[in-house]
């Protein structure tokens with residue numbers, strides 16, 4: 001049995017966003033999008049229902065980010081997220097989608113020991129959760145991990161600039177400022193590409209540097225707080241929908257205010273219950 005996509009089917013999905021295609025997006029589609037200069041959106045998701053909304057909206061790539069730590073599981077940072085948590089929630093996201101390419105994050109501690117540990121973790125996410133690719137932080141420092149995972153047939157997205165799993169060492173600051181840091185970021189991006197990564201996330205990087213990295217790579221860059229020249233943009237869904245509480249970083253554009261909408265709905269329900277106006281006869285069974 002062959003799984004090759006026929007030219008006719010390929011042509012049915014000429015664009016990543018807004019096209020008519022229904023088949024699952026592949027990493028090859030992302031490479032082709034870079035060649036045609038097409039920009040694309042990526043959102044995080046941590047559960048099947050949210051993922052299905054984004055899939056139906058045509059978001060071509062969904063990241064089960066370890067931002068689930070602070071945006072879904074109630075941790076302060078991404079650091080405590082475990083492979084069990086990542087596997088469980090990634091499987092839910094995959095079940096909620098039929099078109100989006102689902103990328104699962106390798107959580108802190110699941111790949112830093114070396115290439116063999118990284119491959120074991122990536123394999124678990126692919127086999128048990130069904131993700132189509134994995135993401136890991138670091139360029140040169142994660143070179144062997146990226147190489148072995150890619151050679152084993154699992155697509156890898158690399159994550160550079162601000163790498164939240166290193167928050168205890170680097171804090172949350174713009175990265176790549178100054179000549180030496182900028183050169184290191186370029187070296188990291190090239191290292192990730194040479195190791196076989198299919199895309200590179202650039203987080204909190206000066207826009208000019210992100211543009212230079214984007215021009216110098218043949219794989220797509222996915223920006224978050226990295227300016228408008230990246231090939232793609234990603235946002236954490238709870239941030240861009242206004243569900244996350246507290247002050248947002250300035251790179252976040254808020255497209256909805258779910259926190260207020262949900263709070264208002266909860267209060268309206270509570271008032272109906274307390275005041276006796278819910279349930280009404282049409283909500284009851286006899």
Ligand code: KIV
Nearest residue numbers: 044065066067201234
């Ligand atoms: O975990 C995450 O959501 C991420 C994005 C911010 C890129 O890594």
